[in-house]
Amino acid sequence: MKIFDILGPIMVGPSSSHTAGAAKIGYITRTLLGEKPVNARIGLCGSFAATGKGHGTDKAVIAGLLGMKPDDMRIPESFAVAEKEKLSFSFESVRLPEAHPNTVVLDVTGDAGREIAVQASSLGGGRIMIEKLDGTEVHCMGDCPTLIICNQDSPGVVSEVTSILSGINVNIAALRLHRDKRGGSAVMVIETDQPVGKESISMLEQLEGINRVIYVNGEVE
Amino acid sequence: MSYNSLEEIVLRCEHEKIPFWKAVLYSDIEDRDITDEMSFNSMKIMWRAMRGAGADYDENLRSPSGLSGGMGGQMQKYAERGGTLSGERMSRVIAQALQMGESNACMRRIVAAPTAGACGVLPAVLIPLEREEGISEDKILEALYTSAGIGQVIASRAFISGAAGGCQAEIGSASAMAAGALVSVRGGEPEQIVSAAAMALKNLLGLVCDPVAGLVEVPCIKRNVIGAVNAMSCADMALAGIESRIPADQVIDAMREVGKSMHVSLKETGEGGLAGTPEGKRIWKRLQ
Ligand code: SF4
Numbered sequence: 001m002k003i004f005d006i007l008g009p010i011m012v013g014p015s016s017s018h019t020a021g022a023a024k025i026g027y028i029t030r031t032l033l034g035e036k037p038v039n040a041r042i043g044l045c046g047s048f049a050a051t052g053k054g055h056g057t058d059k060a061v062i063a064g065l066l067g068m069k070p071d072d073m074r075i076p077e078s079f080a081v082a083e084k085e086k087l088s089f090s091f092e093s094v095r096l097p098e099a100h101p102n103t104v105v106l107d108v109t110g111d112a113g114r115e116i117a118v119q120a121s122s123l124g125g126g127r128i129m130i131e132k133l134d135g136t137e138v139h140c141m142g143d144c145p146t147l148i149i150c151n152q153d154s155p156g157v158v159s160e161v162t163s164i165l166s167g168i169n170v171n172i173a174a175l176r177l178h179r180d181k182r183g184g185s186a187v188m189v190i191e192t193d194q195p196v197g198k199e200s201i202s203m204l205e206q207l208e209g210i211n212r213v214i215y216v217n218g219e220v221e
Numbered sequence: 222m223s224y225n226s227l228e229e230i231v232l233r234c235e236h237e238k239i240p241f242w243k244a245v246l247y248s249d250i251e252d253r254d255i256t257d258e259m260s261f262n263s264m265k266i267m268w269r270a271m272r273g274a275g276a277d278y279d280e281n282l283r284s285p286s287g288l289s290g291g292m293g294g295q296m297q298k299y300a301e302r303g304g305t306l307s308g309e310r311m312s313r314v315i316a317q318a319l320q321m322g323e324s325n326a327c328m329r330r331i332v333a334a335p336t337a338g339a340c341g342v343l344p345a346v347l348i349p350l351e352r353e354e355g356i357s358e359d360k361i362l363e364a365l366y367t368s369a370g371i372g373q374v375i376a377s378r379a380f381i382s383g384a385a386g387g388c389q390a391e392i393g394s395a396s397a398m399a400a401g402a403l404v405s406v407r408g409g410e411p412e413q414i415v416s417a418a419a420m421a422l423k424n425l426l427g428l429v430c431d432p433v434a435g436l437v438e439v440p441c442i443k444r445n446v447i448g449a450v451n452a453m454s455c456a457d458m459a460l461a462g463i464e465s466r467i468p469a470d471q472v473i474d475a476m477r478e479v480g481k482s483m484h485v486s487l488k489e490t491g492e493g494g495l496a497g498t499p500e501g502k503r504i505w506k507r508l509q
Contacts, residue, residue: 002223003249004263006335006372006381006398007343007365010270013325014284014437016337051435051491054286054508056328071270076285076328124382126333 009126011070017102018048018055021122023075025104026064028130028142029118031216035110037065037087043094046101048122058091061104065089070126099131136187137178144173144218145192147201152209153179153186160207161188170194185211223248225377227415227469230370234411241401241411242363245370264362271332271344272351274324275317284326286508289438293320310349311450318345318449322442335372335381335394338437341445342395343368346403346452360406367405368398371418378470379477383430384489386480388444393425393476396448396455403456417452417459419469424451426472427479429487431494434505440495 011020030037042061044052052058056076063078064070066085074081082089096103100121109115119132130140133148140146151157158177165172171193179186196215204213224230224244233244249260280294296319299305300312307315321341325331331340343365351361372381375394380386400417409417425447433439465472486493495501 001373001376002252003245003366003369003373004267006369006376007264007267008333010267010330010332011337012328012330013337013340014328016333019328020333020337047435054434054436056285059328071330073330124384125336 005125009070011126012060012073012075015055016126017122017124018052018057019060019075020070020126021102021124021128022048022052022057022060022104023064023068023070023072024126024128024142025120025122025130026061027067027069028064028128028216029106029108029116029120030065030067032118032130032133032148032214033108033110033114033116034214035112035114036085037108038111039109040065040087040089041107042089042091043105044091045094045096045099045103045105048102048104049093061106062087062089065108100129103131133187136180138187138189139176140189140216142216142218145195146216146218147188147190147192147196147204148214148216149188149190149204149210150212150214151186151188152211153182153184154209157207157209158188161190161204164200164203164207165190165192165196168197168200170196170200223252223377224370224374227371227374227418227473230374231411231415240363240405241370241414242366242405245366245373248370261362264365265358267332268358268361268365270330271334272348274321274329274331275344275348277329278320278324279327279329282323282327282329284323284438285328286434286436286438288433288436288504289323289326289442291323292442293317293323310353311453313349314345314449314453315446317348318342318445319442321345322445326436326438326442334368335376335398336383336391338383338441339391339395339445339448341442342392342448342452343399343402345445345449346399347406350403350406356406364402364405367414368402371401371414372398374470375422375473375476378473380480382489383432386476387483387488388428388430389422389425389476390480391430392444392448393422393428396425396452397422399449399452400455400459403452404459407456407460409460412464413459415469416463416465417456419465419467419472420455420458420463421452422469422472422476423465423467424455426476429483429494430489431487431496432489432491433496433501434508435489435491435496439501439504
């Protein structure tokens, strides 16, 4: 652990896993959606379902979806902010026996009509993991610059992406590939040491075989 | 490189003739490949947020569960009347610890140190000291590096969360960190810093994590008080030249073993200990 995992995060209480982590999950979900969320169906599992209310987990998830970071003092009033911002939402308890004890599943719709499904867990100390995006495993922690690239599973796509990144001097810290079946749709998760600029992201988007590029800049705290 | 033992830090201090906090600073800049200044700035942000959180306390707030709020104000008024059993300084430490713990429960902004549940311990000892003695911000930042170094070693050898190792891992670790920080403020030697941390952790060894209704309120808020008060007395003992008979790293290892053998009902599940008392269960039922 780094020393600022020991001192920090700066956060709205009461719990780094149930409040700060929950807000971070909401925040990153908003980034993944890439639009202003207008509707959210949220399922809380395990300990999130059992003690979430007393820890403000529900308020924190909504706050994050509204673009608030874990240290935003408006987290306790997020439901009122949601009403103003026309975000409608509902909560339910769900059971996912295989999942991490602090797990949340979100079905979110944006103002331009995009829909995403996210499964995420809060690992403790405010650290989180986006487990699945639209049913595909992504295992993204969102604490460093991360590209999530949805593409056709065809030869050459990965090397084209990595050569664009090396061309702009972005070093790859980790690269993971996930796919449903051979030749189907695949997801590339690339963590980088340097931030990736807007132009480079649109270059990536224009590559053949790439359906969507999502960028999480790693600056949630 | 981050450290795996407190001994390693002390040896580096001897070797390079540097104070404890600097050894921790160096490990941060080596780890993250940044400059001294960048690291210091991050630390300054943490400290100012801690101080801001202290100033932000509102005794009228109540937590969403209705279980907590107002005690920090009560303690402060009592302390201001004078004649407390524990004296002026200690009474302020107690009030500050309660206030920070309550702010956390009431969804205010705090700094986890090392966790949100234990967020009151470090500021409770540092804020009154800074205010009363006019200690410079740099000295406080050095103390925070000292505390972070201690916390980092505890995290690497054992754990710092109640779910993993009981409250000894949260309030105990925070107390060890705060004890070291206090010795650092007073300019103590690396060995004294480590002794203070060892004694503080020893005194809280075995403390279970038993939050009523699973919420970070009862007994967490008042446990911040024991963490802070214990840190003050252990720092004073270390500055008096008293040593820990058991070396600090072995104390941390003992904490790990105790934590491992603790029953799960005593590790943040909200089942055993105070959570399992008739009153604890009644509260839990009411909140369902
Ligand atoms: S009792 Fe548990 S939740 Fe409360 S402060 Fe201690 S470790 Fe944290």
